[in-house]
Amino acid sequence: MVTFRRFTLFFFLMLFSLNLWMLFSGKSTTGFIYEHASFLYVLLAILYFGISFTMAFLPCSNFHHPVICRGRTDGNKIALTFDDGPDKVKTPLVLEILDKYNVPATFFCIGKNIAGNEHLLIKIHESGHLIGNHSFSHSRWFDLFSAGRIKSELLESNRLIKQATGLAPHFFRPPFGVINPMVSKALKKTLLQTVCWNIRSFDTLNRNPGKVNHNILRQLRPGSIILLHDHTLFTEHSLDKLISDILGAGFYIVPLDNLLQIPAYEP
Numbered sequence: 001m002v003t004f005r006r007f008t009l010f011f012f013l014m015l016f017s018l019n020l021w022m023l024f025s026g027k028s029t030t031g032f033i034y035e036h037a038s039f040l041y042v043l044l045a046i047l048y049f050g051i052s053f054t055m056a057f058l059p060c061s062n063f064h065h066p067v068i069c070r071g072r073t074d075g076n077k078i079a080l081t082f083d084d085g086p087d088k089v090k091t092p093l094v095l096e097i098l099d100k101y102n103v104p105a106t107f108f109c110i111g112k113n114i115a116g117n118e119h120l121l122i123k124i125h126e127s128g129h130l131i132g133n134h135s136f137s138h139s140r141w142f143d144l145f146s147a148g149r150i151k152s153e154l155l156e157s158n159r160l161i162k163q164a165t166g167l168a169p170h171f172f173r174p175p176f177g178v179i180n181p182m183v184s185k186a187l188k189k190t191l192l193q194t195v196c197w198n199i200r201s202f203d204t205l206n207r208n209p210g211k212v213n214h215n216i217l218r219q220l221r222p223g224s225i226i227l228l229h230d231h232t233l234f235t236e237h238s239l240d241k242l243i244s245d246i247l248g249a250g251f252y253i254v255p256l257d258n259l260l261q262i263p264a265y266e267p
């Protein structure tokens with residue numbers, strides 16, 4: 001597997017080789033490498049930073065950090081996940097629909113949304129659902145924060161969730177699904193297990209609920225983890241049909257810890 005560490009090692013080997021070539025080829029050399037040395041240095045730098053940057057947006061590549069994106073199961077088990085709550089208005093609606101079908105889900109909660117909504121966390125927990133950590137601020141600049149600041153956010157969210165429910169989450173989902181070396185460095189200093197998804201519903205962007213529903217069902221496989229959000233119009237108006245269609249297609253919706261065979265909370 002290509003990881004950031006191996007990739008960086010390879011990059012420096014390339015750089016070292018290029019330097020050696022330049023050193024021993026002599027100034028009289030008129031070969032391609034000598035003549036295009038500046039271009040090659042720039043190209044190497046662009047490739048290094050370009051690939052590292054791009055891979056930050058592909059968490060399931062495990063490039064920057066180990067991430068789980070699906071469960072390994074022989075049965076038709078899948079898991080539902082909802083990000084960005086708790087939401088005073090929308091989260092209760094989601095809970096109602098889940099309750100109607102008696103299916104479990106995992107709520108990746110944002111720490112700053114917890115104040116005043118502690119009762120929702122308790123309700124999520126008491127209804128048999130799981131709670132995960134989705135950072136404290138969910139800032140659009142989260143990935144540019146220092147590792148120390150990211151770690152503080154993760155610990156603060158876990159502290160708030162534990163204060164409300166008595167349980168500290170083990171599962172973490174990065175805001176916007178982005179993981180760079182700083183996020184990875186922070187995560188390594190916690191007990192959190194990063195869990196993303198292999199079916200992105202795009203429920204925050206796509207205004208056509210039929211299409212969102214169709215896209216999810218089309219990609220459904222044993223072990224799938226579906227990314228949804230508490231607060232979208234799709235969740236509000238079409239979650240009912242989605243669950244009905246998933247069950248109708250012969251899949252079982254199970255808790256994330258069951259699908260992954262990993263505890264959802266810290267010991």
Ligand SMILES: [Zn+2]
Pocket residue numbers: 083084134138174175176
């Ligand atoms: Zn989010």
